[in-house]
Amino acid sequence: MNVKQLRSFLAVAETLSFVIASERLHTSQSALSMAIKGLEESLGGKVFVRTTRSVQLTPEGESLLPLARKLLADWDSVHHELQQRFSLGIGKVSIAAMPSFAINVLPRALKQFRALHPKISVQVHDVINEDVIDMVQIGEVELGIGFKPYPASLAFEPLFNDQFVAIVPPGSGFEDEERVEWEALLQHPFISLQKPSAVHAYLEDSLRDSPLVLKTELEAHQLSTVGKMVATGLGVSVVPALCTPQMEALGAKVLKLKDARLEQPVGLIWHRERERSAATHALYNVLKSVGSQPD
Amino acid sequence: MNVKQLRSFLAVAETLSFVIASERLHTSQSALSMAIKGLEESLGGKVFVRTTRSVQLTPEGESLLPLARKLLADWDSVHHELQQRFSLGIGKVSIAAMPSFAINVLPRALKQFRALHPKISVQVHDVINEDVIDMVQIGEVELGIGFKPYPASLAFEPLFNDQFVAIVPPGSGFEDEERVEWEALLQHPFISLQKPSAVHAYLEDSLRDSPLVLKTELEAHQLSTVGKMVATGLGVSVVPALCTPQMEALGAKVLKLKDARLEQPVGLIWHRERERSAATHALYNVLKSVGSQPD
DNA sequence: CACACTTACGATATTCGTAAGGATT
DNA sequence: AATCCTTACGAATATCGTAAGTGTG
Numbered sequence: 001m002n003v004k005q006l007r008s009f010l011a012v013a014e015t016l017s018f019v020i021a022s023e024r025l026h027t028s029q030s031a032l033s034m035a036i037k038g039l040e041e042s043l044g045g046k047v048f049v050r051t052t053r054s055v056q057l058t059p060e061g062e063s064l065l066p067l068a069r070k071l072l073a074d075w076d077s078v079h080h081e082l083q084q085r086f087s088l089g090i091g092k093v094s095i096a097a098m099p100s101f102a103i104n105v106l107p108r109a110l111k112q113f114r115a116l117h118p119k120i121s122v123q124v125h126d127v128i129n130e131d132v133i134d135m136v137q138i139g140e141v142e143l144g145i146g147f148k149p150y151p152a153s154l155a156f157e158p159l160f161n162d163q164f165v166a167i168v169p170p171g172s173g174f175e176d177e178e179r180v181e182w183e184a185l186l187q188h189p190f191i192s193l194q195k196p197s198a199v200h201a202y203l204e205d206s207l208r209d210s211p212l213v214l215k216t217e218l219e220a221h222q223l224s225t226v227g228k229m230v231a232t233g234l235g236v237s238v239v240p241a242l243c244t245p246q247m248e249a250l251g252a253k254v255l256k257l258k259d260a261r262l263e264q265p266v267g268l269i270w271h272r273e274r275e276r277s278a279a280t281h282a283l284y285n286v287l288k289s290v291g292s293q294p295d
Numbered sequence: 296m297n298v299k300q301l302r303s304f305l306a307v308a309e310t311l312s313f314v315i316a317s318e319r320l321h322t323s324q325s326a327l328s329m330a331i332k333g334l335e336e337s338l339g340g341k342v343f344v345r346t347t348r349s350v351q352l353t354p355e356g357e358s359l360l361p362l363a364r365k366l367l368a369d370w371d372s373v374h375h376e377l378q379q380r381f382s383l384g385i386g387k388v389s390i391a392a393m394p395s396f397a398i399n400v401l402p403r404a405l406k407q408f409r410a411l412h413p414k415i416s417v418q419v420h421d422v423i424n425e426d427v428i429d430m431v432q433i434g435e436v437e438l439g440i441g442f443k444p445y446p447a448s449l450a451f452e453p454l455f456n457d458q459f460v461a462i463v464p465p466g467s468g469f470e471d472e473e474r475v476e477w478e479a480l481l482q483h484p485f486i487s488l489q490k491p492s493a494v495h496a497y498l499e500d501s502l503r504d505s506p507l508v509l510k511t512e513l514e515a516h517q518l519s520t521v522g523k524m525v526a527t528g529l530g531v532s533v534v535p536a537l538c539t540p541q542m543e544a545l546g547a548k549v550l551k552l553k554d555a556r557l558e559q560p561v562g563l564i565w566h567r568e569r570e571r572s573a574a575t576h577a578l579y580n581v582l583k584s585v586g587s588q589p590d
Numbered sequence: 591c592a593c594a595c596t597t598a599c600g601a602t603a604t605t606c607g608t609a610a611g612g613a614t615t
Numbered sequence: 616a617a618t619c620c621t622t623a624c625g626a627a628t629a630t631c632g633t634a635a636g637t638g639t640g
Contacts, residue, residue: 001374002298018595028632033596035630043374045381049570052594052639059437059572060380067373074369078362079296079338085355086340142354275344277354313620323607328621330605345620347613 001042003075006068008035009047013065016055088117091279096125096132097145099223100162100240101266101291106145109290113283120279128194136269142280144269145287147202158267159291164202165241167226167252169233180255182212189217189235191226203238206262227252238262267291296337298370301363303330304342308360311350383412386574391420391427392440394518395457395535396561396586401440404585408578415574423489431564437575439564440582442497453562454586457535459497462521462547464528475550477507484512484530486521498533501557522547533557562586 011021012032022032040046047061057065084090097106102124110122125131125141132146136154148156166185168174174184192200192214204214218234220226224246226237231251239247244254268287270276276284306316307327317327335341342356352360379385392401397419405417420426420436427441431449443451461480463469469479487495487509499509513530515521519541521532526546534542539549563582565571571579 001370004297019593029595030597030633031631037596043377043381045377045573050595052596052637054639055595056570058570059575060377063380064373064377067376071369071373074366075296078359078366081362082338082340082355082359085358086338275351275353278340280354314618324620325608325622326606332621347620348615348618350620 001039003072005035005039005042006072008032009039009061009064010068010072012036012048012055013057013061013068018055084119086278088279088282089119091117091120091277092123093120093143093277093279093283094123094125094141095143095145095280095283096127096135096141098129098132098147099126100242101145102126103223103246104242105291109287112290113286116286117279117282120282122283132269136271139271139274142270142274142276143284143287145291146266146269148265148267149269153272155270155272156265156267157288158265159288160266161263162240162242162266163264164238164257164262165244166236166238166255166257167230167247168236168255169230170251170253172233172236172253174253174255178256179258181258182207182210185236185238185257186212186215190215191218191220191229191235191237192216193223193226194219194221202262202264206259224250240266242266296334298367300330300334300337301367303327304334304356304359305363305367307331307343307350308352308356308363313350379414381573383574383577384414386412386415386572387418388415388438388572388574388578389418389420389436390438390440390575390578391422391430391436393424393427393442394421395537396440397421398518398541399537400586404582407585408581411581412574412577415577417578427564431566434566434569437565437569437571438579438582440586441561441564443560443562444564448567450565450567451560451562452583453560454583455561456558457537457561458559459533459552459557460536460539461531461533461550461552462525462542463531463550464525465546465548467528467531467548469548469550473551474553476553477502477505480531480533480552481507481510485510486513486515486524486530486532487511488518488521489514489516497557497559501554519545535561537561 008021008025011024012018015021015024018029018032018036022029025032036048043060043064045060046058047064049056049058081090103126106124110124113120113122125135127135129146132144133149133151133154135141136144136149137151145159147162148158166174166180168180168185168188172188174180192203194200200216207214218229220229223239223243226239227243227247227250229235230237230247238257247254268284268291270284303316303320306319307313310316310319313324313327313331317324320327331343338355338359340355341353342359344351344353376385398421401419405419408415408417420430422430424441427439428444428446428449430436431439431444432446440454442457443453461469461475463475463480463483467483469475487498489495495511502509513524515524518534518538521534522538522542522545524530525532525542533552542549563579563586565579
């Protein structure tokens with residue numbers, strides 16, 4: 001019993017005519033005749049009674065009819081669903097992105113992606129860089145966006161280099177300058193993101209060889225909170241340059257840092273061993289084209 | 296997408312190896328490779344990632360796996376059910392039989408039938424001859440057993456000729472005789488079956504040309520009730536000879552009638568235009584062999 | 591005799607298995 | 616080197632369509 005035979009059966013059962021059914025199936029009557037014959041051999045008995053002038057179902061054929069209908073409907077449904085999944089007609093993508101990217105770049109990219117593939121739902125996990133790495137590692141998301149990761153099991157495709165910038169309160173002594181030295185910046189109370197943050201780690205790393213120390217006096221969990229703290233004069237901080245417009249909107253002043261080491265590649269992260277779905281691949285491509293122009 | 300491709304997919308997905316899967320499918324690796332290739336072309340994307348050293352499912356393949364399992368399970372289930380139905384492994388038969396036959400012959404036939412086909416359930420409608428005809432006509436049963444019917448749409452296969460016999464109370468004036476004349480019989484109160492009964496109709500028909508009249512003084516719905524009434528001396532009656540043992544067991548005396556016209560063929564009845572199931576056909580054969588030897 | 595299904599038969603496709611190819615561990 | 620999947624190719628198989636056959640109304 002194969003699919004073609006069952007389709008033939010259904011067509012004949014519904015038309016009660018080999019001629020009409022063969023037209024509906026775009027085949028010859030003889031081929032249809034053979035298909036039904038094959039089906040009957042496979043089942044071990046006749047499903048139709050042919051009296052040269054009329055075709056009717058046997059009781060066994062009668063009981064096959066609803067079963068065949070359901071079987072073929074399910075069959076086509078599965079076939080269609082998989083086709084849709086491959087052609088991006090349907091699908092689901094889960095990604096994780098670090099906040100600076102999620103806020104400043106992702107919306108634009110997602111708008112473009114959704115325009116291309118409106119039926120694919122996207123779930124964004126807006127978490128700090130460390131959690132992005134974890135979620136990709138665990139397999140909770142197929143794709144992450146963050147700083148270049150250490151684990152060898154993860155692959156990385158850079159989008160752009162993000163440099164850190166200093167943010168200071170308006171009206172502070174830095175106002176006239178465009179660039180600021182670390183030494184001058186650290187004279188002020190330092191407001192940092194929560195401890196396991198990538199920003200924090202990079203800052204400590206880049207200051208390792210210098211006599212300077214990060215005196216963290218305030219901590220926050222959200223970039224916008226840090227920005228607002230700085231804006232109200234509680235201290236200074238260092239954030240990814242991506243956040244510049246956001247920080248300025250909050251009322252903080254953004255200054256470049258005179259230290260080239262504070263530059264990190266931001267890019268797409270995925271698990272080498274895990275396959276990405278067609279939908280994820282499509283999003284990957286959009287992010288690659290949109291994400292490499294952060295402005 | 297066809298059945299073979301889906302079976303190939305399932306085998307590879309479960310073994311994660313083309314070699315092992317091809318052994319399980321009793322085919323060559325190349326054939327399996329082509330089958331998967333064909334499936335992937337049909338679906339529009341890859342379901343496996345082959346890295347020459349390992350095979351793993353793509354996310355799309357992962358989502359196909361449970362669907363394929365169900366599809367094939369349903370498929371095989373339908374195939375098996377139909378095979379069983381044809382090979383009489385399962386099935387259901389509905390027949391209608393007139394009471395005299397249902398009581399005196401059918402049990403023996405059904406015992407033999409059930410021994411041959413234990414998984415086939417049989418539903419017996421124990422109804423008067425007229426209802427047997429109706430139920431076959433309507434299609435409520437595929438097979439009936441009763442007197443030869445009139446409708447041209449029904450086919451009839453005789454099993455035996457049943458003649459009517461007189462039943463009288465023990466100790467009545469007939470005791471010494473083996474045969475009884477109509478005239479003598481109708482001197483006594485006549486107990487008949489309910490009006491539309493075939494027995495009643497035949498009796499009236501066979502008395503049409505004679506001066507005798509059926510004076511029905513009592514009516515009952517069941518043969519055994521009639522028998523008991525006769526046995527207790529309420530009157531006399533005429534019943535199919537088949538019921539002889541039953542009537543004697545109830546205490547009535549059975550006498551032959553001196554009238555050859557009171558003989559009717561009893562046999563199998565079915566609708567010419569309606570197909571009979573394999574199970575019904577099997578029962579038909581058993582009834583033909585058992586039913587033609589009523590004793 | 592016209593219609594509808596089956597069978598026959600040659601041609602076309604498809605599928606199969608063996609064997610060679612390519613890639614990875 | 617050994618293993619495993621893919622590709623190539625000739626052979627076996629299956630399927631198809633045309634056309635003839637068969638039986639019914």
